[in-house]
Amino acid sequence: MGEDLEFFFALMLSGASIGLMYSLIALGFVLVYKATDAINFAQGEFVMLAGMVVVTVLGAEAPLIAGVVVVLLVMVGFGFGLERVVLRPLLGRPVVAVIMATIGVAAVLRGWGPLVLGIETRALPLPIGDEPINIGPATLPPIQVLGAVVAVLFFLVFSWFFKKSRMGVAMRAVADNQQVAQAMGINVERYFALAWAMAGIVSALGGIVWGAMLGVDVQLALVGLKVFPVVILGGLDSIGGALIGGLIIGIVESLAAGYLDPYVGGGTKDFAPYVLMILVLMIRPYGIFGRRQIERV
Amino acid sequence: MLAINNIEVVYDRVILVLKGVSIDVGEGKITTLLGANGAGKTTTLKAISGVLRSERGEVTKGTVQLGVRRIDGMRAHDVTKLGLVQVFEGRRVFENLTTEENLIAGGHVQTAAAVKQGIDLVFSYFPRLKERRGQISGYLSGGEQQMLAIGRALMSRPKVVLLDEPSLGLAPMLVEEIFGIVGRLVKQEKLSVLLVEQNATMALGIADHGYVMENGRIVLEGPAAKLRDNSDIKEFYLGLNEGGARKSYRDTKHYKRRKRWLS
Numbered sequence: 317m318g319e320d321l322e323f324f325f326a327l328m329l330s331g332a333s334i335g336l337m338y339s340l341i342a343l344g345f346v347l348v349y350k351a352t353d354a355i356n357f358a359q360g361e362f363v364m365l366a367g368m369v370v371v372t373v374l375g376a377e378a379p380l381i382a383g384v385v386v387v388l389l390v391m392v393g394f395g396f397g398l399e400r401v402v403l404r405p406l407l408g409r410p411v412v413a414v415i416m417a418t419i420g421v422a423a424v425l426r427g428w429g430p431l432v433l434g435i436e437t438r439a440l441p442l443p444i445g446d447e448p449i450n451i452g453p454a455t456l457p458p459i460q461v462l463g464a465v466v467a468v469l470f471f472l473v474f475s476w477f478f479k480k481s482r483m484g485v486a487m488r489a490v491a492d493n494q495q496v497a498q499a500m501g502i503n504v505e506r507y508f509a510l511a512w513a514m515a516g517i518v519s520a521l522g523g524i525v526w527g528a529m530l531g532v533d534v535q536l537a538l539v540g541l542k543v544f545p546v547v548i549l550g551g552l553d554s555i556g557g558a559l560i561g562g563l564i565i566g567i568v569e570s571l572a573a574g575y576l577d578p579y580v581g582g583g584t585k586d587f588a589p590y591v592l593m594i595l596v597l598m599i600r601p602y603g604i605f606g607r608r609q610i611e612r613v
Numbered sequence: 614m615l616a617i618n619n620i621e622v623v624y625d626r627v628i629l630v631l632k633g634v635s636i637d638v639g640e641g642k643i644t645t646l647l648g649a650n651g652a653g654k655t656t657t658l659k660a661i662s663g664v665l666r667s668e669r670g671e672v673t674k675g676t677v678q679l680g681v682r683r684i685d686g687m688r689a690h691d692v693t694k695l696g697l698v699q700v701f702e703g704r705r706v707f708e709n710l711t712t713e714e715n716l717i718a719g720g721h722v723q724t725a726a727a728v729k730q731g732i733d734l735v736f737s738y739f740p741r742l743k744e745r746r747g748q749i750s751g752y753l754s755g756g757e758q759q760m761l762a763i764g765r766a767l768m769s770r771p772k773v774v775l776l777d778e779p780s781l782g783l784a785p786m787l788v789e790e791i792f793g794i795v796g797r798l799v800k801q802e803k804l805s806v807l808l809v810e811q812n813a814t815m816a817l818g819i820a821d822h823g824y825v826m827e828n829g830r831i832v833l834e835g836p837a838a839k840l841r842d843n844s845d846i847k848e849f850y851l852g853l854n855e856g857g858a859r860k861s862y863r864d865t866k867h868y869k870r871r872k873r874w875l876s
């Protein structure tokens with residue numbers, strides 16, 4: 317294999333693994349939007365909160381497994397609580413009200429985190445070493461491999477849930493038509509709460525892998541910004557779309573960094589996803605896999 | 614079986630739509646509710662099934678009784694658990710779900726075993742749905758969607774079914790087929806049905822008892838056979854004038870409805 321081609325594959329693989337980690341976070345966003353039509357502007361802050369919970373538990377000399385269990389419980393509780401206290405009273409209000417509420421939640425979390433934890437970046441060590449892993453021509457840091465594996469596992473589990481379980485089918489029915497779902501005996505509010513709790517679970521895992529990669533401080537919330545190009549690309553309500561969208565964004569970033577940055581002196585990685593997002597918005601506003609209204613006359 | 618006593622319904626706290634409506638649905642009987650566009654038929658069904666709330670509507674007076682239980686003010690999903698289910702006007706299948714997934718969602722209040730049985734039961738009444746079981750329901754034909762809407766409602770194993778204009782937008786042959794199946798369902802599954810229709814000929818043909826609604830009030834009531842012979846009904850609701858020619862609202866109506874949903 318030529319050196320050029322090797323470089324290309326290395327960029328692709330590294331981009332794909334980071335991209336899968338974006339997908340994981342985007343999945344939280346999609347779950348909520350799909351079931352409840354709410355746009356969650358606090359998804360990045362959910363991840364930050366999860367990271368902070370884990371480092372707090374680890375800081376108390378507890379083993380990692382305790383950290384994982386605690387963060388899962390806390391984030392599920394947080395999802396349920398948020399739906400109950402903040403979002404349910406907004407049911408039936410304009411979409412903007414919900415958006416504003418999530419922006420408010422984001423601001424509160426970003427303010428609170430440093431208040432409780434201090435402002436310095438805390439490490440979130442995972443027992444996976446830091447020996448790079450060779451995959452073909454690429455070498456990836458182990459955390460990227462772990463992050464990608466976790467993301468793929470979650471996608472498999474959620475695909476199964478929505479296709480095969482009765483709860484998953486009911487949740488899709490709610491997403492399709494809330495009024496009819498109610499009339500079929502489905503407690504719509506309970507499913508809303510479930511969607512937020514599921515976003516909590518996804519964020520817990522996102523907080524662990526992203527926290528381990530970047531360190532935990534208030535900046536961790538910034539990974540949430542990548543959610544938007546990913547879901548615009550994949551479709552706000554498509555689980556598969558979040559997966560593919562994440563992969564594409566990760567790869568585009570990586571290729572931009574590898575090929576363009578040397579000429580322009582860096583930084584293309586940070587805006588390339590948004591350029592792509594705007595292009596997609598112009599060509600396919602519902603995303604690559606998003607649901608179009610089925611039209612029949 | 615189902616008794617509506619003098620109910621009033623208000624939308625948005627100010628728009629009074631039902632002004633004291635009373636209807637009785639006898640056990641094992643088909644009762645039909647007729648009326649022109651905007652009379653308040655759909656509102657009546659929504660008031661009974663409890664979905665009114667999600668449209669900011671409210672029953673402000675009167676009661677709704679299912680058997681011995683008072684169900685007005687209950688939430689829709691609890692009403693369904695008690696054995697009353699609404700089939701919506703315009704079919705409203707879960708478009709992104711397959712035929713079979715629609716049925717599974719319809720059986721939400723039942724056990725897993727009952728859902729399996731229910732699917733077989735629905736397929737036995739609507740064999741066409743069986744052929745389309747894996748198809749995304751948004752792409753089914755109008756008639757198949759109507760069958761699915763009725764089948765989906767059966768999945769909750771109801772005692773009372775509210776049927777809102779099942780004939781809407783369907784060819785006469787299909788309407789006949791679907792009404793035939795509804796008749797068999799009532800007999801064999803011991804259902805009680807409240808059937809809202811604009812197609813008064815079909816509705817009075819299958820029903821035992823009928824009500825006519827105008828402007829949020831019941832203006833006429835009686836056994837279906839009597840109503841069929843009533844000259845007012847003939848003129849206004851069967852759309853027959855002296856020459857026997859028919860007028861139809863259907864086309865304008867369908868258009869109007871789409872507009873309303875989109876907004």
Ligand SMILES: Nc1ncnc2c1ncn2[C@@H]1O[C@H](COP(=O)(O)OP(=O)(O)OP(=O)(O)O)[C@@H](O)[C@H]1O
Binds near residue numbers: 702811
């Ligand atoms: N959600 C709502 N908010 C406010 N007004 C409503 C609402 N739904 C219906 N209405 C009004 O209530 C009245 C009765 O409507 P309804 O849908 O019950 O009539 P209908 O008899 O079912 O008519 P159609 O035969 O056209 O379906 C109409 O004037 C309608 O505009």
Ligand SMILES: [Mg+2]
Binds near residue numbers: 654655656702
């Ligand atoms: Mg109606």
